[in-house]
Amino acid sequence: MSSSANPTASTAAKLSVAPMMDWTDRHCRYFHRLISREALLYTEMVTSPALVRGNALYLLEYSPEEHPVALQLGGSDPVELAQAAKLGAQAGYDEINLNCGCPSDRVQSGTFGAVLMRHPGTVVDCVKAMQDAVSVEVTAKCRIGVDDQDPEAVLPDFLDRLQRAGCRRVTIHARKAWLQGLSPKENRDIPPLDYDLVLRMRKQFPDMHLSVNGGITSLDEARAFLAQGLDGVMIGRAAYHQPWDVLGQADALWGMDPVRTREDVVALMLPYIEAHLASGGKLSQVTRHMLGLYAGRPGARKWRQVLSTEAHKPGAGPEVVEAALEAVLAEAA
Missing domain, CATH: 1.20.120.1460 (Four Helix Bundle (Hemerythrin (Met), subunit A))
Known part of the structure; x- marks a missing residue:
């Protein structure tokens, strides 16, 4: 089967809550959904080996009320990722997202996450295999580069390869990931943000749906990025620590009035x-x-x-x- 865009997830991606390990579990997502009816919610990253080899299908459990909800997968084996994507689609997720941005040591040892920025050919193979396995949209989340890579060269090439592979929606964390010398926590704060590069990518790839992530702390900042032409904004820690400030008025982005206190x-x-x-x-x-x-x-x-x-x-x-x-x-x- 070829991948076809899910309009619910694509529309909801105007504002999304980032996948965050140990935070965005099913209880968190249910809570967030009560605050915003429209925002796109992501699972924590689930590894394809856990689902396919470990048979840890409990990791796919969620409440129907969470829709629209996306499953983020971590992995680098196309066959295994295709199997995991199929399990996610069978579970009813609205989108399957490939993690190309997580900088943790555990992810590096498994040759996936941000290290995939060094292996765009593998990413293309993975995306194509996932698309062939499911009919829901397959998307990606990436960094602007890793370590000594030049983002000005790496990111447009990465996006071009994804676009030619049929992946039309990508969320870009506007920081490099330093796989050597920085902890995962430091990778969320220390590398400088380059929002301008992401905005340039939006103009360079007009047929793609591009969202920006990284360092965004308020709904007003999200509105500003949308006003500059980006298709979506993903917010992480601020949405978790101040959920009402970010999500309580978020439905206005879709022309909806808040219905709850x-x-x-x-x-x-x-x-x-x-x-x-x-x-x-x-x-x-x-x-x-x-x-x-x-x-x-x-x-x-x-x-x-x-x-x-x-x-x-x-x-x-x-x-x-x-x-x-x-x-x-x-x-x-």
Whole structure:
């Protein structure tokens, strides 16, 4: 089967929440979806060996309410990635994304992630194999280059190869990845951002859907990039730590009015939490993603304090969240 663009994911990519290891799990995504109906949500990176060789299909579990939701895969073997993509498509994901940007040591040892910027031929083979295996859109997320590469030469060549392979949507993290000498955390902050290069790529590849990622901290910044002609903006840590500031008004980008308050979101999380606990889960597995809901607002510290100290206790349930909300409302009154 050839890859065909999924209009839901493509439209939603105007604003997306970045795939973030240990953060954007299914509980986080469910919470984010309650705040924004339109933004595109990504899974944490799931490796193709885990799915194909490890049979870790639980990594594909999600709630139907999360749509539009994209699966990000890590890998470098075309056959294995095709199998993993097929599993993702069968699970109902709206998009399959290939990670060409993660700089972690674990990813490097597996010869995928940002190191793939050095092997564009392999990326093309992987993308083609994935496209042949699924009918949902296959996309990529990359850096502007790695180590001593010249982004001015590397990035346009990389995008050209992807475009000729039939990949029409790419998210570009506007920093190099330094695979030697910098930790994954340092790779998110130290290499300088080059937004101008990404903007030039938008003009050079008018038929591609290009999103920018890296260092974007607010919805206003996202609007500014869209106004300059980019097709989409991906926000990571800011969307996680200040979810309401980024996602609470995000639906306006699609001409939609917000329909919920923070308190509505909390109320809607309670039955989800109850179901999670009934299945054997722990309260903290959900509430750790909710700590930033009141960031910058009266009562934010009390909200975090109650959830942080009480959610880990044995037997903790929805009443902890209700108590945290009461504390917020009392302080704001």
